[in-house]
Every structure is written in C-alpha cells, then in structure tokens.
Amino acid sequence: MVILTATxxxxxxxxxxxxxxQKGGVGKTTTSLYLSRGxxxxxxxxxxxxxxxxxxxxxxxxxDPQEAMCGIxxxxxHRLDIKQAITxxxxxxxxxxxxxxxxxxxxxxxxxxxxxxxxxxNTLKKLDDEFDFxxxxxxxxxGTLTYNALFACNMALVPCEISRxxxxxxxxxxxxxxxxxxxxxxxxxxxxxLNRFDxxxxxxxxxxxxxxxxHRNILLNTFIRVCEPLNQAHMTNASVxxxxxxxxxxxxxxQLTQEILDLCQN
Ligand SMILES: Nc1ncnc2c1ncn2[C@@H]1O[C@H](COP(=O)(O)OP(=O)(O)OP(=O)(O)O)[C@@H](O)[C@H]1O
Ligand SMILES: [Mg+2]
Numbered sequence: 579m580v581i582l583t584a585t586x587x588x589x590x591x592x593x594x595x596x597x598x599x600q601k602g603g604v605g606k607t608t609t610s611l612y613l614s615r616g617x618x619x620x621x622x623x624x625x626x627x628x629x630x631x632x633x634x635x636x637x638x639x640x641x642d643p644q645e646a647m648c649g650i651x652x653x654x655x656h657r658l659d660i661k662q663a664i665t666x667x668x669x670x671x672x673x674x675x676x677x678x679x680x681x682x683x684x685x686x687x688x689x690x691x692x693x694x695x696x697x698x699x700n701t702l703k704k705l706d707d708e709f710d711f712x713x714x715x716x717x718x719x720x721g722t723l724t725y726n727a728l729f730a731c732n733m734a735l736v737p738c739e740i741s742r743x744x745x746x747x748x749x750x751x752x753x754x755x756x757x758x759x760x761x762x763x764x765x766x767x768x769x770x771x772l773n774r775f776d777x778x779x780x781x782x783x784x785x786x787x788x789x790x791x792x793h794r795n796i797l798l799n800t801f802i803r804v805c806e807p808l809n810q811a812h813m814t815n816a817s818v819x820x821x822x823x824x825x826x827x828x829x830x831x832x833q834l835t836q837e838i839l840d841l842c843q844n
Contacts, residue, residue: 591763593842594702594712596727596734601747602718605737605773607634608808609834610715612827613735615819616835618671622710625664628677629698629727630717631685636676638812638819639667646676651684653701654726660701669819673709681723688722696761698726711842720754728755732763733842737773737802740786748790767841768796771834775801800834802827 595613597606607630614626627650628635633643643649646665652658653675663675688694702712714727728734736751738744748770755768770790777783790797805827811820821828 591702591730591732591765592707593710594714594731594733595838596714596716596724596731597737598716598724598727598734598751599736599738599747600718600720600724600751601738601744604718604739604744605771605802606630606718607638607715608812609735609737609771609773609802609831610635610713611638611819612831613834613838614672614711614713615669616831617711617713617838618669620835620839621671622839623671623673623708624711624713625673625675625705625709627675627698627712627714629681629714629723630677631679631681632717633677633679633681635715636674636678639674641665641674641676643676643678646678649676649678649681651678651681654681654684654697655687656697660704685721685723688726694722695725696729699730702730720751725758728758729761732765733767733769735769735771735798735838737771739774740772740776740779740782745786745789769841770797772797772801774804776804798834798837800830800837802830802834805830 597610599606610626614624618624626635629650636643636646648658648663650663653660653663660675664673665676667674688697705712714731716724716727734755736748738748752768755762770793775783803826805825807821807825808827
C-alpha cells in the first residue's frame with residue numbers, strides 16, 4: 579500500500595505536458611497545437627500556455643500578441659493572476675495563455691530570482707482542477723523558462739527528428755533532466771516523439787532506432803510522418819489547424835492524442 583504524505587499529495591499534478599527540445603524547428607509548436615486540439619476534440623478541457631517569446635502558438639491561433647490584453651510574461655512577473663490571462667480559442671474546450679516578445683525580459687528577471695525556476699509551478703496551483711490537460715509550448719533553449727515548464731509538469735514530450743545532431747541534443751536534454759530530478763514531479767515521465775518521419779530513409783531510420791534501442795521505453799509508439807499539408811498550413815498562416823483531416827499529419831496527431839490519453843490519468 580502506498581501511503582501518501584501531505585507533501586506527496588501536494589506534488590501530484592494532473593496531466594501537465596511540457597513540449598520541449600532545445601533544438602529549434604523540430605515540431606514543438608506543431609505538436610503543442612495539434613495535441614491540444616486533439617485532446618479538446620476528445621472532450622477534454624485543455625489549456626495551452628505559450629512559453630516561447632517567439633509566440634508561434636499564439637500567432638497560429640490567430641491572436642496578435644501585440645493586441646492581447648495580457649500574456650504569460652505578466653503572470654510570471656506577478657503582475658497578474660493567470661486566470662485573467664486565459665483566452666478562449668475558436669475551438670471548443672481549447673484555451674490559451676498567449677505569449678509576447680516581452681517574455682524575453684521576464685526570463686532575464688527570473689534568472690536573478692532564487693525561486694525563479696518554480697514560478698510557473700506555483701502559479702498553476704491556482705488553477706486546481708480547472709483543466710484536464712495543460713500543455714506548455716517551450717522555446718528552443720534550456721534556460722529558465724524551460725526549467726519553469728519542467729518543474730510545472732509531469733511529462734516532458736520531446737519532438738525529435740532522425741539525425742545525428744538530434745540524438746546528441748537528446749542525450750544533453752536527458753542529462754539536464756537527470757540533474758534536476760529531485761525537483762521534478764514524483765510521477766514525471768520523459769517521452770520522445772519522432773517527427774518528420776520518412777519511411778523511405780531506411781538506413782537512417784534503422785541507425786537512429788538502433789542508437790536509442792536502450793531507451794525504447796521512452797519512445798512513443800506514434801511517429802509523426804513528414805507531411806506537406808502541415809508545413810503549407812504553417813507557411814500560408816491560414817488557420818494552421820485547418821488542414822485536410824485525412825492527411826498523414828492529421829491522422830498521426832489523432833493517434834498521438836489517443837496514446838497520450840492512454841498514458842495519462844483521465
Ligand atoms: N511532420 C511535419 N511534416 C512537415 N512539416 C512539419 C512537420 N512538423 C513540423 N513541420 C514544419 O516545420 C516547421 C517548424 O515546426 P515548429 O514551428 O512546430 O517547430 P518548433 O520546434 O516549434 O520551432 P521553434 O524551435 O522555432 O519553436 C514549421 O514550418 C512546421 O510546419
Ligand atoms: Mg515553436
């Protein structure tokens with residue numbers, strides 16, 4: 579029998595997923611958006627927090643960061659209650675806390691605060707059970723903002739491409755997470771999501787899968803195939819989520835949604 583102490587109970591977080599990779603352009607924002615939408619379409623109430631000063635998730639959801647009343651930077655600098663920064667998207671059940679370039683400045687201030695890396699975790703306590711899932715889209719660095727996401731979540735979901743440098747980045751990330759293990763949630767999970775998978779690149783695929791064979795348990799079963807409609811939606815900035823529901827990207831993200839639901843407590 580597991581006896582939960584007050585501290586343990588305090589540490590339990592419900593379905594909070596940080597989408598991270600210090601490497602740029604690997605599909606963090608794409609995964610944040612499609613996973614959030616997929617979960618929302620399954621009837622889950624989802625909050626996406628855009629924790630990247632580039633504000634790509636915010637922009638992709640048709641919100642101009644300059645025009646948003648407030649964003650995550652206001653929250654992290656304690657000027658605002660997170661509930662006031664939440665905005666409804668066009669998709670039912672799907673809510674967003676927008677980002678803004680000023681988040682860069684917030685990160686600089688957090689670096690000098692001894693408790694700066696746990697600000698987001700403490701802030702999210704205010705939301706209690708309001709959301710079934712909280713997804714955090716991170717910036718491509720391993721700085722204070724990304725540490726905030728890791729401490730605030732119980733899953734790190736790492737989109738990753740098949741290349742030698744991706745693999746090296748992945749090992750660096752695993753090292754970083756190992757070094758902060760004590761501050762992470764008790765039920766913290768680390769999961770790799772292969773993105774832009776191309777089944778024609780047999781030799782590269784086999785090499786990569788061979789290299790991470792010893793970590794097979796952290797590789798998700800779902801692979802996101804390379805999918806031109808996903809890329810085109812991004813380029814044209816028509817509603818990014820408005821892609822052909824039968825294209826491989828849409829189908830793969832549906833499968834990912836189900837895999838995440840199966841992994842998490844519902
Ligand atoms: N499976 C895919 N097939 C085709 N294009 C993809 C796929 N996944 C992502 N892309 C495209 O790759 C580009 C980078 O994706 P995305 O913005 O999601 O990466 P990111 O990791 O969030 O980048 P950053 O590090 O700058 O935040 C985008 O143009 C996106 O549309
Ligand atoms: Mg991004």
